Amino acid sequence: MATVTFSSPLLHKDVTVYAVAGDTGTILALAEKNKIPLPFECRDGECGSCLIEVTSLDDKKMATALTEKERAALKALGKLTSKELVDAEVNDLPPKYRLACQTIVRDQDILVKFSGTPGGAA
């Protein structure tokens, strides 16, 4: 079973929640389900307000699939470099920043940081 640990100045302490194996929900959906105050607006990969920084906490390879919208929003926010894009698409290396409404929870332990300010990763 995978765990997702949320870390933010908005939280008194880090909060770790379990993600059910095979669950195909987004990190934003998991946050809402667990009452984590992760900012969001559009839920559609366009506004960038759900920006998060994701770090792997286990040895499993992180999923890297970026949707077209996520790619465009991260680039507009200056949170996805050309090198990171190539690394993600060619070398399957995950970018540092993601959009919580577009990132699917996988069977891996991750740390999710967010600032609490829409569009601002911790």
Ligand code: FES
């Ligand atoms: S809520 Fe708008 S990009 Fe995620």
